[in-house]
Amino acid sequence: MAILVTGSAGFIGSNFVLDWLAGSDEPVINLDKLTYAGNLENLASLKDNPNHIFVHGDIGDVKLVSELLEKYQPRAVVNFAAESHVDRSIHGPEDFIQTNILGTFHLLEAVRAYWQKLPSPVHGGRIEGITKADFRFLHVSTDEVYGSLTKDEPAFTETHRYEPNSPYSASKASSDHLVRAWHHTYGLPVLTTNCSNNYGPYHFPEKLIPLLIVNALAGKSLPVYGDGQQIRDWLYVKDHCSAIRCVLEKGKLGEVYNVGGWNEKANLDIVHIVCDLLDELRPMGVVSGEVVSGESEVVSGESKIVSGESEVVSGESEVVSGESKIVSGKSEVVSGQTRHFPLSTDHFPLSTDHSPLSTDHSPLSTDHSPLSTYRSLITFVTDRPGHDRRYAIDARKIERELGWKPAETFETGIRKTVQWYLDNQDWVNNVLSGNYRQWVEKQYGK
């Protein structure tokens, strides 16, 4: 037997495949288009594993998907493939419609044709290989399809109405509806999971947590949308992967399962937690374990600032508006010889109008001394249009019916995550420099 997993060179998919093959000999056919978000370097440890079969391709390519299904006869398809970044969907929704809606439609059609040809189980008899009854199509979706909650509303259950607010969530909502319809109309044995914000290893540094870590270590500003009080539930990615394995094994056909971490946090709290962990694990002024010393070169003079929009893509955050002057001063210095302190970034935002200094959330109003903590890099930027205020997942159904619950608390998961980024700077640098694209060609000749 085998499983076909789509989008598994991305963040969650690659964690899923790594965990799957760590615990099983069942082969994984990995179909991924390798968009900017696909990074085969995530799967480098599987290079010599014969149970990992990578195929470069599009879920919307019915011919290719049909050939793969015929050739490998998988007992399940797990669909992670998607365009997944809300900001990108605002700037260019077309790819989201193409992959998340049309791609899912074509995938469902190829899978339906394959599934309809599978033999039915015979009473009392045995059939070699996979039967119609064994097969599963598991669709991975998001809590964003449910819309936004106010502070006091109850968390999303599986029966909450769909109210997507961004092109991303609308496209995911459409795909969920298609999956549901293929079950009700054609009997396709589907399962759907809707999960909250994932975090953990191999997260592309355009998303909040890795962006914070990467920017903080580079001494760049830490952009926070609006007032930073948007609330999300956070799920450690390995917990998400275990939930998917559980639903695949025990889920009831046609059912939807919400997956959450029971960790509702405001974005600004996340920023503070990450800064505080970095202060502990890699204090400012300590570069890769070395202590920075002497007079550090701390930002002074004029900073070139972009006005209006904030672009938070690929680790580069260009923030702020208007003319900005940079605060100059002394950084906390720890002894010995000279090294350059990371704060000397062009975009250091301390004295802009949107500076945290002018709000209640100012890092300077805390106990932390202004230039010795990563909190001093926090910059508030113009809010994203249509930014949902709160998502919260009620994950009691999957616990009650399937016995799954997350293993990590936010405190344990975020510590592992920050440590992973500190230990895997080469991975981060390869993503930021774009070298991971060449890596694909080198390793796989594609």
Ligand SMILES: NC(=O)c1ccc[n+]([C@@H]2O[C@H](COP(=O)([O-])OP(=O)(O)OC[C@H]3O[C@@H](n4cnc5c(N)ncnc54)[C@H](O)[C@@H]3O)[C@@H](O)[C@H]2O)c1
């Ligand atoms: N990351 C989260 O916090 C989160 C939360 C809820 C739900 N989800 C869902 O989980 C899934 C995976 O999310 P992620 O964060 O790993 O995304 P990601 O952007 O990191 O990875 C997506 C992967 O899909 C591939 N892909 C894109 N279009 C494709 C196509 N047409 N054919 C084949 N492959 C294609 C990309 O190359 C990439 O490897 C998505 O469906 C997303 O909507 C993610």
